[in-house]
Amino acid sequence: MQSEPDDWVENVRMLEASLGAVVPEDGSLLRVREQRGNGAGFDPTTWRIIAEMGWLALRTKEDDGGLGLGLREATALCAGLGRGLVPEPVISAILALRLVSAAGAGAPEAALTGETIMLAAWQGGASDCDPTAGVTVSDGRLNGRKIAVEGGLGADIFVVTLAEGIAVVPKDAPGLTVTGQQMHDGTFLAQLDFADVLAEVLPCAGMTTFVREAMLMHAAYLMALSERAFEITLDYLRMRKQFDVPIGQFQALQHRATEIKLQLELARAAIGAAGRMLDRSEDPHLAQMAILRARSRAGGLARLTAREAIQMHGAIGYTDEADIGLFARKAMVSAGLYGVDTDLRRQFSAMRDEREKAQ
Amino acid sequence: MTQTDVQPPFRADHAPHPDYNAMPDAEFRAVVRHFIETHYPDIPRHLLRRLRWQEVCPWYAVLARTGWLAPTWPQALGGMGLNAGKHLILIEEYERFGCARMHDIGTVMLGPLLIQFGTQAQQDHYLTRILSGEDIWAQGYSEPGAGSDLAALRTEALRDGDHWVLNGQKTWITLGADANMIFVLARTDKSVRKQAGISFLLVPMEAPGVTVREIENLEGHAEFCEVFFDNVRIPIGNIVGEVNGGWAMAKALLGHERVFIGAPRLSASALARLEEIARREGVWSDPVFRDRFTQLEMDLADLSDLFETYVERLRTGAPIGADVGLLKICQSELYQRISEEMLQVAGSLGGAQLTDATARLDTAGTWLAARPTTIFGGSTEVMRNVVARASLDLPK
Numbered sequence: 132m133q134s135e136p137d138d139w140v141e142n143v144r145m146l147e148a149s150l151g152a153v154v155p156e157d158g159s160l161l162r163v164r165e166q167r168g169n170g171a172g173f174d175p176t177t178w179r180i181i182a183e184m185g186w187l188a189l190r191t192k193e194d195d196g197g198l199g200l201g202l203r204e205a206t207a208l209c210a211g212l213g214r215g216l217v218p219e220p221v222i223s224a225i226l227a228l229r230l231v232s233a234a235g236a237g238a239p240e241a242a243l244t245g246e247t248i249m250l251a252a253w254q255g256g257a258s259d260c261d262p263t264a265g266v267t268v269s270d271g272r273l274n275g276r277k278i279a280v281e282g283g284l285g286a287d288i289f290v291v292t293l294a295e296g297i298a299v300v301p302k303d304a305p306g307l308t309v310t311g312q313q314m315h316d317g318t319f320l321a322q323l324d325f326a327d328v329l330a331e332v333l334p335c336a337g338m339t340t341f342v343r344e345a346m347l348m349h350a351a352y353l354m355a356l357s358e359r360a361f362e363i364t365l366d367y368l369r370m371r372k373q374f375d376v377p378i379g380q381f382q383a384l385q386h387r388a389t390e391i392k393l394q395l396e397l398a399r400a401a402i403g404a405a406g407r408m409l410d411r412s413e414d415p416h417l418a419q420m421a422i423l424r425a426r427s428r429a430g431g432l433a434r435l436t437a438r439e440a441i442q443m444h445g446a447i448g449y450t451d452e453a454d455i456g457l458f459a460r461k462a463m464v465s466a467g468l469y470g471v472d473t474d475l476r477r478q479f480s481a482m483r484d485e486r487e488k489a490q
Numbered sequence: 491m492t493q494t495d496v497q498p499p500f501r502a503d504h505a506p507h508p509d510y511n512a513m514p515d516a517e518f519r520a521v522v523r524h525f526i527e528t529h530y531p532d533i534p535r536h537l538l539r540r541l542r543w544q545e546v547c548p549w550y551a552v553l554a555r556t557g558w559l560a561p562t563w564p565q566a567l568g569g570m571g572l573n574a575g576k577h578l579i580l581i582e583e584y585e586r587f588g589c590a591r592m593h594d595i596g597t598v599m600l601g602p603l604l605i606q607f608g609t610q611a612q613q614d615h616y617l618t619r620i621l622s623g624e625d626i627w628a629q630g631y632s633e634p635g636a637g638s639d640l641a642a643l644r645t646e647a648l649r650d651g652d653h654w655v656l657n658g659q660k661t662w663i664t665l666g667a668d669a670n671m672i673f674v675l676a677r678t679d680k681s682v683r684k685q686a687g688i689s690f691l692l693v694p695m696e697a698p699g700v701t702v703r704e705i706e707n708l709e710g711h712a713e714f715c716e717v718f719f720d721n722v723r724i725p726i727g728n729i730v731g732e733v734n735g736g737w738a739m740a741k742a743l744l745g746h747e748r749v750f751i752g753a754p755r756l757s758a759s760a761l762a763r764l765e766e767i768a769r770r771e772g773v774w775s776d777p778v779f780r781d782r783f784t785q786l787e788m789d790l791a792d793l794s795d796l797f798e799t800y801v802e803r804l805r806t807g808a809p810i811g812a813d814v815g816l817l818k819i820c821q822s823e824l825y826q827r828i829s830e831e832m833l834q835v836a837g838s839l840g841g842a843q844l845t846d847a848t849a850r851l852d853t854a855g856t857w858l859a860a861r862p863t864t865i866f867g868g869s870t871e872v873m874r875n876v877v878a879r880a881s882l883d884l885p886k
Contacts, residue, residue, distance in 0.1 A: 479787070
């Protein structure tokens with residue numbers, strides 16, 4: 132095992148300290164609320180701020196103008212974004228830059244500065260996480276479909292994952308049709324239909340791993356939005372009185388609250404372990420499996436927290452006016468992105484069998 | 491008790507221990523493995539049930555002679571001086587080999603308490619007798635009316651000249667019939683808040699007025715006992731710490747055991763057996779079963795990661811935190827879910843009653859053995875109460 136520099140701890144502290152530029156420190160969700168359904172579902176001005184902070188280039192090699200930071204830093208950042216329900220598709224952009232950089236195409240300056248919005252189109256089907264699925268290439272032309280590109284209506288460039296590598300495709304490329312599906316959290320997922328779209332295909336070693344890294348970042352986003360929703364719910368349990376006592380005094384609610392806490396701590400531990408293993412390059416196979424279960428845990432946590440948060444708030448939790456609903460909608464939508472439960476278990480099981488065969 | 495060729499007192503007869511804590515983990519692990527392979531006597535391994543004293547005595551003898559009996563005691567007091575990290579490795583290796591758990595209430599519970607709170611005379615007397623195997627201790631905490639609400643205990647000790655006179659009943663005493671000594675939490679003041687009137691007494695089981703009755707558990711083993719005290723007279727000096735100071739002391743005793751009780755070992759070993767049974771029954775490649783198995787496997791791995799975060803806190807001396815109870819809740823509930831799956835996979839023969847010789851893949855035995863894990867050491871319900879109030883700051 133290599134000796135580990137502790138730089139990441141300091142990096143995480145700096146990143147967390149800088150989050151205030153985008154996530155209001157007082158917990159206000161006014162911007163998030165007003166952004167819903169507007170434009171592409173996120174704010175171009177905020178995007179520029181995010182780019183200026185260097186967050187998009189977090190995982191891009193330093194040679195390509197990035198920060199070259201580890202996954203523990205990346206997950207800490209995404210956790211901060213999750214707490215604030217930030218709708219900007221940061222993870223997709225980090226992935227897009229990582230793919231382009233790994234394919235040897237450098238990192239486009241405009242994408243680093245935020246002038247151009249470059250996002251990853253990796254998912255082929257709604258219920259699987261195979262980045263090679265959906266679009267085929269022959270004679271330099273792309274055909275097929277990519278789905279669930281978060282924030283995709285606001286993108287200028289798509290980085291499309293293929294069995295052969297990646298293709299960088301502008302939004303106005305002839306033969307490409309971009310359509311949006313509004314989601315319940317006020318964001319839009321784009322569907323990209325390719326009909327003989329001319330594109331250069333670049334080999335991209337490690338593509339599947341990079342997508343899984345994005346899954347881990349998204350797991351951190353889910354974990355943190357759940358944690359914030361849980362905090363708000365606990366405050367409510369302490370404050371709301373019925374039968375002359377705070378409802379948080381009732382054992383039935385206390386025990387359910389501890390279950391959320393348990394799932395939260397399991398998610399945090401799994402995400403932490405996966406990040407550590409990847410950053411230290413310990414047993415890559417086991418590290419990938421750790422991502423799959425961390426992502427699975429975080430999705431389950433988000434859904435559990437969302438439904439308990441609504442139930443524990445009672446009728447007020449079912450109104451659009453209460454902020455807890457923003458978390459519930461975000462959880463419902465986000466728990467289905469960057470990983471789908473049945474498929475995560477299928478992949479985990481397959482990787483386990485591979486491992487057994489190899490040993 | 492049947493006679494065996496080894497009986498206490500055992501005398502330590504070994505070279506001084508090295509500083510195990512200074513060893514790299516891998517090296518220490520190798521030392522432990524070698525020790526077990528060299529010294530483990532010809533007694534059963536990998537049993538779900540606890541061995542009785544006459545069965546496990548040869549192992550106690552080996553540990554006593556080699557100085558391996560009390561891993562966490564300071565070396566100067568006859569222990570190995572292991573820190574939490576090294577102790578965990580030791581436990582892991584014992585578990586891996588399937589070593590029988592010997593009678594360890596003296597080394598795990600009483601010893602550390604005496605080292606922290608006992609008088610010099612108590613340490614000299616009792617620690618020596620634990621190490622020699624002359625005293626086998628039992629723990630007298632629970633009562634018929636005081637389980638989860640332990641502080642409601644009613645066993646009472648009244649001062650009479652140079653003696654305490656003890657009356658009452660203790661129950662769920664693990665391997666109590668094998669013990670010659672028992673420590674008892676008893677009420678010594680009824681006029682104060684219930685936690686404030688409790689003392690910690692040391693009672694010889696041979697004292698007149700002590701009666702022991704074995705209780706057969708659901709697995710068919712007499713691991714538990716109940717003990718009755720009828721005007722039992724105990725010398726005044728048989729108290730640890732202050733009079734009425736027993737409750738706080740007993741609570742302070744819970745150190746890294748609070749973490750280790752949530753170790754994923756039981757679940758890990760049960761999951762490996764579930765796989766074996768599933769292969770035997772031909773359902774291993776059934777996708778319905780595999781999906782359920784994969785979920786359990788992911789749950790176990792996540793639990794292991796969570797456990798590691800607490801072990802890391804022990805290593806670095808960081809506060810353990812009030813949420814440590816989550817570990818035990820998670821471990822015991824997972825163990826029960828795995829045992830449930832074992833029972834289902836074994837189908838119509840899942841409830842078979844097996845003997846020691848065939849017990850390794852004992853589905854019913856595992857299901858039964860998993861039951862008390864959510865009851866002892868703080869029931870799941872009490873643990874959730876504690877986490878809710880102490881960690882989540884919900885009102886009482």
